[in-house]
Amino acid sequence: MHSNVKQNVVPLITPGLKVACSQCNLRELCLPFGLSESDMIRLDCLIGGGRKLKRGQHLYRAGDPFESIFAVKTGFFKTDVLTEDGRDQVTGFQMAGEILGMDGISTEVHACNAVALEDSEVCLIPFTELEALSSEIPTLQHHLHKVMSREIVRDHGVMMLLGTMRAEERLAAFLLNLSQRFTARGYSPAEFHLRMTREEIGSYLGLKLETVSRAFSRFQDEGLISVQQKHIRILDIARLKALLAPPDGRIS
Amino acid sequence: MHSNVKQNVVPLITPGLKVACSQCNLRELCLPFGLSESDMIRLDCLIGGGRKLKRGQHLYRAGDPFESIFAVKTGFFKTDVLTEDGRDQVTGFQMAGEILGMDGISTEVHACNAVALEDSEVCLIPFTELEALSSEIPTLQHHLHKVMSREIVRDHGVMMLLGTMRAEERLAAFLLNLSQRFTARGYSPAEFHLRMTREEIGSYLGLKLETVSRAFSRFQDEGLISVQQKHIRILDIARLKALLAPPDGRIS
DNA sequence: GTACCCCTTTGATCTGTGTCAATGCAACTT
DNA sequence: AAGTTGCATTGACACAGATCAAAGGGGTAC
Structure with missing residues (x-):
């Protein structure tokens, strides 16, 4: 079967x-x-x-x-x-x-x-x-x-992500990380194919798959990326990065 | 000054x-x-x-x-x-x-x-x-x-904690981990002094200090532990452990 | 010994994300 | 080509934990 x-x-x-x-x-x-x-x-x-x-x-x-x-x-x-x-x-x-x-x-x-x-x-x-x-x-x-x-250092970065970031920040960080790693391997920084499901992304990022999906949709609505199932194209990498460093600083 | x-x-x-x-x-x-x-x-x-x-x-x-x-x-x-x-x-x-x-x-x-x-x-x-x-x-x-x-394995455990556990589960896991490490060093498994503030515990566990404080209070109300500022005494280690393995399984 | 400051506790309210549910889409199987 | 199945999207609602705020307590420094 x-x-x-x-x-x-x-x-x-x-x-x-x-x-x-x-x-x-x-x-x-x-x-x-x-x-x-x-x-x-x-x-x-x-x-x-x-x-x-x-x-x-x-x-x-x-x-x-x-x-x-x-x-x-x-x-x-x-x-x-x-x-x-x-x-x-x-x-x-x-x-x-x-x-x-x-x-x-x-x-x-x-x-x-x-x-x-x-x-x-x-x-x-x-x-x-x-x-x-x-x-x-x-x-x-x-x-x-x-x-x-x-x-070990990478794991600490993930702990930071899981401990301090909100859903959209986590997803932005995830996409930027993938982009950077694909770039290092000679692939396009802006366009790639996700090999994992929304559920697996969610598990990695400490989110439910619905939240991941919604965040993708919101990014798309705002013109940051285009999403078609597993095909991702980053349209505005600067604004995506800006999501990680909120303008107000959020300094404790 | x-x-x-x-x-x-x-x-x-x-x-x-x-x-x-x-x-x-x-x-x-x-x-x-x-x-x-x-x-x-x-x-x-x-x-x-x-x-x-x-x-x-x-x-x-x-x-x-x-x-x-x-x-x-x-x-x-x-x-x-x-x-x-x-x-x-x-x-x-x-x-x-x-x-x-x-x-x-x-x-x-x-x-x-x-x-x-x-x-x-x-x-x-x-x-x-x-x-x-x-x-x-x-x-x-x-x-x-x-x-x-x-x-590396420890970090993965923390990622699991941050990614999948709720506030009380995180705190229970934290206390049990401390208890186990104190035991390995010949100290009491049930009674110890926290060296860190609520805020530091919160940062480690991906929670706000108020949430940590409330969880401590709830544990105390339920007779699991006794808390006096930084002095902790574990009263019911079995029930504390049970918090980590919910009876309904929660198997996805 | 005393005063200050930081830490902690607790309450009231708000909000982001989870949960539940239904529909849509696409790929693979037959 | 149609059917099946798994994955993704979207909506409505609930709730855990964050945020804002105020008061109390203990340790530390002098």
């Missing part, structure tokens, strides 16, 4: 898919950043091949034993936490060049779920081997620490 | 204050966890002495160059982020054995402020040296990664 898009079959590692970091056009965004050619080749050697996922498939689930972190090669992911009592919180959306799975290091078990929001491809980076290599390559070690620290 | 408690004078490093990790009764909670005696002594050697802070003093400020991380030896801290437009979000409260400052690794500059909420003492851990040592001691390296990962 279900299409294979939703089956969540555990995907096999596809060894033929291996593409060396040194050849990868994401290397300036990803883990190998800053490495010399020769060090990059050493990193190539430990990366355990790629893995392809269909839309809807889990890369890992909360409770899975932690063995690797993952670098997104193509596609789009979400991570979410869910508690016994049924709460569900999207903790992030990840795109090409971003690292997934660091939540698992602390307990040796993944703390959240990672799901592909479109057909995607990741590199598998066995963590024990990565630690071993990074103790030999200071640049790699330091960059790994930077990546983890960046995740 | 101001008392010296509020002056935020940059405190000097106090070399005489140095206490070795190997002698520290927090070593099982802190960075040296799991190290052999000899490795712990090597860690001792790089720890750059202690630093004492009066209540209200900053350990570091957003924008300060990043050089060290810090381990809380005694006392209590808060970290907060503030943006140009005047938003202010408390991102965490740290107590003995917890590590501060990892936000600075990614950009070489601290991303938030750390303030002592009572007279406190920290160990200074120069980060470059820590990286160097950790590449020689795999256990130390791995534990550092665990500490950073734990921070």
Whole structure:
């Protein structure tokens, strides 16, 4: 009855898919950043091949034993936490060049779920081997620490968003963040396709899907963006930014 | 006019204050966890002495160059982020054995402020040296990664709290979290002193101080806790926990 | 010891977002 | 091509928490 898009079959590692970091056009965004050619080749050697996922498939689930972190090669992911009592919180959306799975290091078990929001491809980076290599390559070690620290800082930004912003401010911040990340990857800053549903956006932003939808509509009415389902075009990025810094200051 | 408690004078490093990790009764909670005696002594050697802070003093400020991380030896801290437009979000409260400052690794500059909420003492851990040592001691390296990962997981928990919980649930979660952390340090799980103001609790929990105060009062009326200013006594921990897992499930 | 100031509590009202409900739209299946 | 299904939009209403305001209490500094 279900299409294979939703089956969540555990995907096999596809060894033929291996593409060396040194050849990868994401290397300036990803883990190998800053490495010399020769060090990059050493990193190539430990990366355990790629893995392809269909839309809807889990890369890992909360409770899975932690063995690797993952670098997104193509596609789009979400991570979410869910508690016994049924709460569900999207903790992030990840795109090409971003690292997934660091939540698992602390307990040796993944703390959240990672799901592909479109057909995607990741590199598998066995963590024990990565630690071993990074103790030999200071640049790699330091960059790994930077990546983890960046995740912490990003999370603090989300806490700020959830703790202090109103619905429209949250959505504006979300759109601007996506725009900026797409830009860094060479895509249009103004026009993109949302891979996630209104409900997933809402979960990430601490809002209900209806509120997200209404905020989109209001932005459109005011000429800030144009929305057609999942297709977004930012029409007035300056006014969108201005939403985040209210003129009256709101200084406590 | 101001008392010296509020002056935020940059405190000097106090070399005489140095206490070795190997002698520290927090070593099982802190960075040296799991190290052999000899490795712990090597860690001792790089720890750059202690630093004492009066209540209200900053350990570091957003924008300060990043050089060290810090381990809380005694006392209590808060970290907060503030943006140009005047938003202010408390991102965490740290107590003995917890590590501060990892936000600075990614950009070489601290991303938030750390303030002592009572007279406190920290160990200074120069980060470059820590990286160097950790590449020689795999256990130390791995534990550092665990500490950073734990921070990421903790942040996800706060995002869950901010994104999905109602005021009383947030406060219950907050109290239970404090209780659990005090317990881990050998203090009473049921009775403790809040070091932060209602406003700081509110900022952390994404609530206004009046809402925090009202929630405290309601908890007291219902016999869950007793509140006397900053002195808290948990009277019915089971019912407090039950607040977090509503009987109807609330499963979406 | 005393005075001041900040923190906290509590009340009254307002408002943004959640909730409930119905309709619309688009893509995918058959 | 029609039917099914999931996602998005929109409206009406309710309510949790914010805001505004005032009074009380405790700790801290002198």
